[in-house]
Amino acid sequence: MRASWARTWPVLRPTLGWCMIGIGVLGIILPIIPGLPFLFPGIALVGRRSVALRWAAVQVKRQLRRRAGVRLPLLGPVGRWALGAQHQISRQRRRMAWWHMERRRRQTQQ
Incomplete structure (x- = not known):
């Protein structure tokens, strides 16, 4: 079963x-289905190594930087x-990942 x-x-x-x-x-998009309770676990299941998710994350960061530079009163x-x-x-x-790595390292040394 395990195999x-x-x-x-x-x-x-x-x-x-x-x-x-x-x-x-x-x-x-649709008001009937709640989106976020499905979105976050889905992203966690796919993982950070997914090329599509990494590309989307870079695009979001680029858009945030672009919006931060706008001089309009509300958008900026x-x-x-x-x-x-x-x-x-x-x-x-990053801090949480570092903490987990340190914790694993300490557990393997004991």
């Missing part, structure tokens, strides 16, 4: 993740706020 699951999970995980991302995008401050929030989230994610 079959080990062969199935690497295929099932991204498939399930992309389905959840699709439902999440539809949920953002909102863009700067969103860019600051993105920087803070990125910083926290």
Whole structure:
């Protein structure tokens, strides 16, 4: 049973993740389905190594930087706020990854 699951999970995980991302995008567009509860687990299932997700993340960062540079009264401050929030989230994610690596290293040394 464990061997079959080990062969199935690497295929099932991204498939399930992309389905959840699709439902999440539809949920953002359509008012009937809630989008975010499907979007975040879908992204977690697909993983950071996905080329499409990395490309999308770079595009979002580029758009945030572009919006932060706009001098219009409403668009500029909102863009700067969103860019600051993105920087803070990125910083926290790096710290958490570092903490997990240190914890694993300590556990393997013991």
